[in-house]
Amino acid sequence: MDQKTLLSTIHSACARGVQLIPPNILCASIGSIGLKDPFTMPMTATLQDCLDAMQKYKVGSLLVCDAEGKLKGIFTERDFVMKVMGKVSNLAAALVTDYMTKDPVREQPEASLAFALSVMSHGGFRHVPIVDHEDIPIGIVSVKDVVDYFVQKMLDGIFDSIDIDV
Amino acid sequence: MRVVHRFQNERMQLELSISDDKLKLFAQVVPGEKHEDAQVSELIEQLLQVTVEPLIEGVVVDDIIAQLREGKGCEGRRIAKGESPVLGRDGKLVWLVRRFKPGNSNQPTKELSDFYNLGLFENIEAGKEVARLYKPTSGSPGMDVQGKPLPSRAGKAFNARFDKTIQFKPDESRDDYQTLIATVSGYAHEEGDKVTICETLVISNNLDYEMGHIDFVGGVKVGGDVQKGFHIKARGDIEIVGSVLGENQLTSDASIIVRGFHQGGAESFVRARANYTVGIAQGVQAEAGGTISVKKEARDCTFRASVAVLAPEAIIVGGTVWCVKGFEGKQLGNDMAVRTVVEIRNELEVTAEYRQVEESISKHEAALAALELHIGPYLQNRKRVPLLNPKFRMKITDLIGKYDYVQASVEKLKEKIKAMKAAKPPEADSRVNVTGVAHAGLVLSTSAFSLEIKDSQKGPISYRPLEASSEWVVQEYQPLFKG
Structure with a gap:
């Protein structure tokens, strides 16, 4: 399909009242998009521990919590590239607390998706930890999770609008 | 602080104290005459009188002895440390969606606020994850600096009552929490320890700036009036006990009932996939997939019903009524011969x-x-x-x-x-029934021919369009629906 045909298809769908992005999608709460469980590390963890965990679980961010489980910091791939690589020779001797982003912006699961996106955009970060009212992490949301959710809702919206008759 | 041990020889004078929380042991050391001969082992030997080996901070012991050999003492230096017990965490319910909290909007408190869109609740579809119920944790015991165990406390379970609208997600293998999913569509509500998903949104007073526009996945019931300019969109029935005061848009995938007065307006409309029922209507534009019922009066309204318009006890004055099966009313038009149109469209389309x-x-x-x-x-x-x-x-x-x-x-x-x-089109059985008076000014019409009533006619009578002769005929009253 060439560019012109694609545009014509978009216009045609919109003219038929297809809502390519369902209304109120941005009002949905972050908790409702299917929160991923966070990977947490204690404050005594070293950079080597964090690197091992990131490689083992194939994740790009780790939440650092105190003994009570409360969120104290976040350590991401970006922190690793900007603060550690080429600068720290002995990863096993360096504590994550010295390299993590301390006291990161966090949200509660009832906050809206629009607000979470706004926070990520203005703050320039890709992950937002989700905590409960005791500041204990219950999940983490990334820009990718939000985009995946939007695409899924767009597809769901298409099928919800019709009654298949075959 | 409490002194728990004293020791003196020719190399050192030692005093050990315990903190009030019994978790830390502090050493005060004064060099003796032969301080240069001080040994790590003799300090540890004294420490073991009070504490246990794993809690002793070896680096500190080495440093104290090194300092002592140089003739330096120390005052209140921590030399051993116990472990605090970790208390068990209480179970808790963590909501993943917004709960309905009237009067608690998401609007900013500064700058501009949109009181039409307050976002007071979140639409929850059946099957959606709504909350997590965290289990209590047992905690772990600690040890004081003298090696005695410090007991922990297990957390308490969270007591919540769920009705059948919420259930635990099956086949979930989590140790720390259970996910709760909605079994019906609606909004989340928590009252005391009772947690539920409500399928009907009940607004006990007027629909106004306190609630804003409504867009809900279930039914909506408004106990008072719908103030001017407020809209309701619902997947279930909409029932308004009071009146609708103008410029409102009401949309339902089921039926709409307005028990009081319904004022229309240029930007207003009513769309009901099933039926629309109103007490008194003025200037209303309504479309219904089923029937439209008027209880008392309708003035200058445009009604489009895919089945019939029923107003057996009502007066219809002005406006246009479009229907397929037919119309039944008490009085059509008025003494002033206001033009009132009834269009019967029984074509397949x-x-x-x-x-x-x-x-x-x-x-x-x-x-x-x-x-x-x-x-x-x-x-x-x-x-x-x-x-x-x-x-x-x-x-x-x-x-x-x-x-x-x-x-x-x-x-x-x-x-x-x-x-x-x-297929052969079904035999047309459409008619316009008037049980009271059909006033002059009434126009009965089909797509092919029409009839304007010049002189008022008393009912009960039936007007029936005859396709064969392309005319409207007056017949003896026959009810629109049998039985």
Whole structure:
């Protein structure tokens, strides 16, 4: 399909009242998009521990919590590239607390998706930890999770609008 | 602080104290005459009188001895440390969606606020995850600096009552929490320890700036009036006990009932997939997939009903009534001969069934267009799909499968329309029934011919359009629906 045909298809769908992005999608709460469980590390963890965990679980961010489980910091791939690589020779001797982003912006699961996106955009970060009212992490949301959710809702919206008759 | 041990020899004078929380041991050391001969082992030997080996901080001991050999003492230096008990955490319920809290909006407290869109609740579809119930944790005991255990405390379970609208997600293997899912569509509500999903949104007073516009997945009941300019969109029934005061848009996938007065307006409309019932209406534009019922009076309204308009005890003055099966009313028009039109359209194209199939085709075509957007060039060039990476290939293949499925469905619907057109049209049995008076100014019309009443006629009578002679005839009253 060439560019012109694609545009014509978009216009045609919109003219038929297809809502390519369902209304109120941005009002949905972050908790409702299917929160991923966070990977947490204690404050005594070293950079080597964090690197091992990131490689083992194939994740790009780790939440650092105190003994009570409360969120104290976040350590991401970006922190690793900007603060550690080429600068720290002995990863096993360096504590994550010295390299993590301390006291990161966090949200509660009832906050809206629009607000979470706004926070990520203005703050320039890709992950937002989700905590409960005791500041204990219950999940983490990334820009990718939000985009995946939007695409899924767009597809769901298409099928919800019709009654298949075959 | 409490002194627990004293020791003195020719190399050192030692005093050990314990902190009030019994977790830390502090040493005070004064050098003796032969301090240069001080040994680590003799300090540890004294420490073991008070504490246990794993809690002793070896680095500190070495440093104290090194300092002592140089003739330096220390005062209040921590030399051993116990472990605090970790208390068990209480169980808790963590909501993943917003709960309905009247008067607690998401609007900013500064700058501009949109009081029409307050976002007081969140629409929850059946099957959606709504909350997590965290289990209590047992905690772990600690040890004081003297090696005695410090007991912990287990957390308490969270007591919440769930009704059948919420259930635990089956087949979940989590140790720390259980996920709760909604079994019905609605909004989340928590009152005391009772947690539920409400299928009907009940607004006990007026719908105004306190609630804003309503867009809800269930039914809506307004106990008071709907103030001017406020809209309601609902998947279930909408019931308004009071009045609708103008410029309102009411949309329901089921029925709409306005028990009081309904004022229309230039930007207002009523769309009910099933029926629309109103007490008194003025200037209302209403469309219903079923019947439209007027209890007392309708002035200058435009009603479009896919079945019938029923007003057996009501007065209809001015405006236009469109219906398929027919109309039944007490009084049509008034003494002032205000033009009041009743249009009977019993062609196949205006029947509820035909319109439903036609609407379904339209939606299918829109869905196909939207799917085309998602699939992109791979829809036309399916040979490229196997070359994609496995994850993307799976998604595109799935979407193409769905596209074909919708395509087959739309073809079937088109065949259905063709069959409906080919079939013999049902015998027209439409009529306009007047039980009271049909006033001068009343116009009865079909797509082909019409009749204007010049002199008022008393009922009960039936007006029936005869296709064969292209005229309206007056007949003895026959009810619109038998029984």
